[in-house]
Amino acid sequence: MSKWLVCTVGGSEAPIIETIKKEKPDNILFICSDSSQTQVEKIIAGSGYSKKFKIAVIQAYDLIDQCFIEILEAVDKNIRRGKPTIVADYTGGTKTMSAALAMAAVEKGWELCFVTGARTDLIKVQDGTQHSQRVRTDQILLYSYLNEIDRYFAKYDYQACLALVDNLREVALTPDQLKRLTAIKGILTGLDLWERFQYEAALQKLEPFARQLRAFKSELSKVYRDLENIARRMGGAVNYRISYALVHDVLLNAQRRALAGRYDDATSRLYRATELIAQVNLLNLNPPVNTGDIIIQDSWPAELQQRLENRRNPRGKIQLGLMEAFELWAQLDRNFAPIHDDWKNKLLECIKARNNSFLAHGYEPITREQYDHYFRTLKDFLLAIQESQQQVEKFDESKQWPQKLTELL
Incomplete structure (x- = not known):
């Protein structure tokens, strides 16, 4: 599987050079402003990179909503074939460009990295101390997905909720989070069965959560008892x-x-x-x-x-x-x-x-x-x-x- 590096450009070239050397991408998409695109040649020369690269010039580099859209459009336009691994480095560029790329990476599930190192101030790290490191976005994804689940839950769309829960399978969770997500999936499955009138299966699926769902389970038991009494009569x-x-x-x-x-x-x-x-x-x-x-x-x-x-x-x-x-x-x-x-x-x-x-x-x-x-x-x-x-x-x-x-x- 090929690897694409998507990085915002602006400021020092050294951090991006460090990332290129570490990630060894097959392709690079440089996200630049009008002024920063001239840095690409220096970055290529400094990293010794000899493979393919493309440049996307962002016009709204200080307007985060438009910048976010421009970055997504640039990726869709330039990365069309297959399903490559995409690594996004948000170290360079304007603060808006960096934030927009990070948001896009979380939204699309790309891998995320940035370059850090020793600092004497809050402006930049010292040359020669830079190192590129991956950023975990699991907790951000979990928070985002749980919000989406709540939105669909409010509409009683349990199928959509379950699809979102399944999307969290590859997210690294703490033991407590995994336990809670397992309970959420069990409850959603039970409610979905109930919604589709599969009462016996719903009762069985919700049984492990009887304590949390005491009032619910009581109502479901009454419904199932009615079905049994209909058959008896x-x-x-x-x-x-x-x-x-x-x-x-x-x-x-x-x-x-x-x-x-x-x-x-x-x-x-x-x-x-x-x-x-x-x-x-x-x-x-x-x-x-x-x-x-x-x-x-x-x-x-x-x-x-x-x-x-x-x-x-x-x-x-x-x-x-x-x-x-x-x-x-x-x-x-x-x-x-x-x-x-x-x-x-x-x-x-x-x-x-x-x-x-x-x-x-x-x-x-x-x-x-x-x-x-x-x-x-x-x-x-x-x-x-x-x-x-x-x-x-x-x-x-x-x-x-x-x-x-x-x-x-």
């Missing part, structure tokens, strides 16, 4: 009760998608939460009613039995859609019937917007206003149901996941 077991934990979790998931501006994804989750409200309550009846395979009961009204029988498909199953499930629940539960009458048309309005969306059956994306209306409607509908059932644990938006990683560590 589908199997005919009536001694288990399904709570609203899974419904609440899907609603909070929808809110996280909406906060990221993904209103179609968020609306798909609202639709699933709507469906779950009916499914959970029908399964909580005795005997349990599974909307995917209705078993007609002799105790049901004859007219209802006949209507359901007419829905039996060629596979011999009676299956109900979302609004049909709510209608069946209203007929079987007198407490829900008036709530159904009050909210049916409001729900239909929201579901119509969802059905016309691109991810459902139409061609129009969901707007923020449509999502907000559906969310508020569903939240109020759920609250009306929970109050009629005298539920202790009602849906609470304040239980949304934190947007700061420090709240979990």
Whole structure:
């Protein structure tokens, strides 16, 4: 692999000559001002360097933001082939040029070096005492990456966070930092699994962090218990009760998608939460009613039995859609019937917007206003149901996941 030396030029030639002799680069890119480019010939002669070199003249050598951009552009223009090792020496040049090169090196992950030696003042080192040394930037990179991780964490983008954590694999860390980064990766992986509804895998991944995530893990355990109880009641077991934990979790998931501006994804989750409200309550009846395979009961009204029988498909199953499930629940539960009458048309309005969306059956994306209306409607509908059932644990938006990683560590 070839090695490029990128160095800022200005002041004494001796430090750069020292770096060239030590690094023995295959190519050199000199970052100069109009006045300092004349020093390149002296540097080449003094170092005995006989390979290829290029010169980039920086115009904004005292404006750090523009200087930073000019240096990056110069490197992109002159170092195009392969993936060479790039060593940046920021010893020479104006203070702005030196700072801009150091910033560029940290940003791009180049190796960094500078020349030091014995001093009698703060202006320059004494000739003959110079030596070039590499600079560790691991702690700078760690700080920068952790800031980026926090930024994506606030958006609930755990995949982006995990990609940034993986980029820190080659950074030298202290034992405490490595321990913390390992915990961060484990928690992020667990949250990402949870976000994608892989609840059992999420529970296992988050188990080592149970103490830090006590409240979180408690909520996840409730959700997983609901899933287990759904399976039990589908199997005919009536001694288990399904709570609203899974419904609440899907609603909070929808809110996280909406906060990221993904209103179609968020609306798909609202639709699933709507469906779950009916499914959970029908399964909580005795005997349990599974909307995917209705078993007609002799105790049901004859007219209802006949209507359901007419829905039996060629596979011999009676299956109900979302609004049909709510209608069946209203007929079987007198407490829900008036709530159904009050909210049916409001729900239909929201579901119509969802059905016309691109991810459902139409061609129009969901707007923020449509999502907000559906969310508020569903939240109020759920609250009306929970109050009629005298539920202790009602849906609470304040239980949304934190947007700061420090709240979990």
